Amino acid sequence: MLRAGLLILAVAVAVGSARAEDWPLPDWQADITAIDWQAVDSYAFPERDATKRSGIRSDALLIIRDGRILHERYAAPTTAKTAHLTWSVSKSVLATVLGVAQGEGRFQxxxxxxxxxxxxxxxxxxxxxxxxxxxxxxxxxxxxxxxxxxxxxxxxxxxxxxxxxxxxxxxxxxxxxxxxxxxxxxxxxxxxxxxxxxxLKGSAYPDYPWQALFTPLGIHSAVWERDGSGTFVGSSYLYLSARDLARIGLLMQREGRWGGRQLLPASWVAFNRTLSSQATPLPGEANPGGHWWLNQPLPGSASPWPDAPADTYAALGHWGQALYILPTHKLVIVRYADDRDGSYHHNELLKRVLAALAKEGA
Structure with a gap:
């Protein structure tokens, strides 16, 4: 009887653990916890002079903790369904597609x-x-x-x-x-x-990002432009909704797992998050890993984003596009933007998000 009781308890714990991990299947769930986001929104969505193109202009801000949406805001014409240009965030998504290919034994x-x-x-x-x-x-x-x-x-x-x-x-x-x-x-x-x-063999290439990554993650908004030779513009021209980009963030935050499947090798995620030995300091910028950007300090220098944990990393793009992953806090943050003057600072947004969450826990 004791052995049977222990077995039932073990099964119950396993089931409870599985249910505790939320996945956006088919869509994201929201956490109704009341958090004061005023300081975050006042920075990300400041009042703007419509006659000026400079300054901070966020198109979307999406904050997800442990697989649930905590905060979501858009500025017209962007909506939750808008496939937004990601600019160089495309590079990190390309690296993620390559990670699936590496896990399939296609290259070393x-x-x-x-x-x-x-x-x-x-x-x-x-x-x-x-x-x-x-x-x-x-x-x-x-x-x-x-x-x-x-x-x-x-x-x-x-x-x-x-x-x-x-x-x-x-x-x-x-x-x-x-x-x-x-x-x-x-x-x-x-x-x-x-x-x-x-x-890849034959005609597999045009569909491969979808077959390897987008479809397994439930991503439906993706548009990836190709150049005149038919090659994906992996540097710049991927379009995704904020919620769909967040799916890639959650995949990375959970070490390449999606539901019950190890879609991306954990070793590949570790490679992405390892500081490049060739890295050189860039004032105010994150440091390069394997086609992702890291908050890890270089020898003799401070962390690029001092108010965020050292294990924070990101996919970053022109004019303020960002996918931040904060493993310590189980956070995924997506920001789409049209910043034109360099006044936006990654550290400031992350500091305000963490402060809002700290007040919730106080």
Missing amino acids: LQDPAARFYPPMQAHPDVRLADLLHWASGLAWQEDYEYAPLKSSVVAMLYTRGRHDMAAYTASRPVAEKPGQRFIYSSGDSNVLAAALRGM
């Missing part, structure tokens, strides 16, 4: 990029790991509207490179030995997108 980090993308034979020593660390060594200037005539990324996305962005990147001259120095490059990301194509 030390493989040369040329194995899967022949134009990189001009740079035979560049490994996939180097591209994931933005350390290909290829000459690159990641300037946007502030220096368009000198910008490699503007040329790749909009002028001479737009028909085949990976080929444009592969044709760049060598600036450094591969794997030696971090040089942020949207070109590296688009070579990875082309390499993914080489890992």
Whole structure:
């Protein structure tokens, strides 16, 4: 009888634990806990002068704790169903798709990029790991509207490179030995997108992000543009609703698990969250991991976001797009925006969110 009782207790605990973990199946549940979000909203959604394009302009803010929505706000015309341009958040989602491919045995980090993308034979020593660390060594200037005539990324996305962005990147001259120095490059990301194509057979490529990641997560809003060669613009042109991007955040927060399935290898998540040995300090910026951005300090420097836990990491994009993951607090935060003047600061938003949650627990 004692043994039977212990077995029943063990089953009850297991069932209780399973029920305690919420998943957005089919959609997110909301936590009705009353939290004062005024300080958060006053920062993210300040009153604006409609005649000015500068300043902080949030289009969406979504805060999720342990799989439940705590706070959600949108600014017209953005809604919960809007597939918003994610800009360079696309890079981290590309890395997540690649993680599924790696778990399927399609490549190893030390493989040369040329194995899967022949134009990189001009740079035979560049490994996939180097591209994931933005350390290909290829000459690159990641300037946007502030220096368009000198910008490699503007040329790749909009002028001479737009028909085949990976080929444009592969044709760049060598600036450094591969794997030696971090040089942020949207070109590296688009070579990875082309390499993914080489890992797949036949006509599998156009559907692969959906088959590998989006459909298993229940993501329905995704639109991913491709260049003239048919390669996904892995650097920049993925569109997702805030709720769908949060699904990727929850997958990462839970070490690659989705429901009862290990969709993404836990070792891949660990790689994404490991500080690149090539990282160099960028004032006010997060530090690079495996195509994600980390709050881990470099030797001799402080954490980029001092008011957030050191294990915080993020996918970040132009004009203030962000997917923050705070494992210590089981938080996933999505922010879509159209910031134009650099006045928005990641640390300030995270500090206010954590302060609001601390007051709830007081």
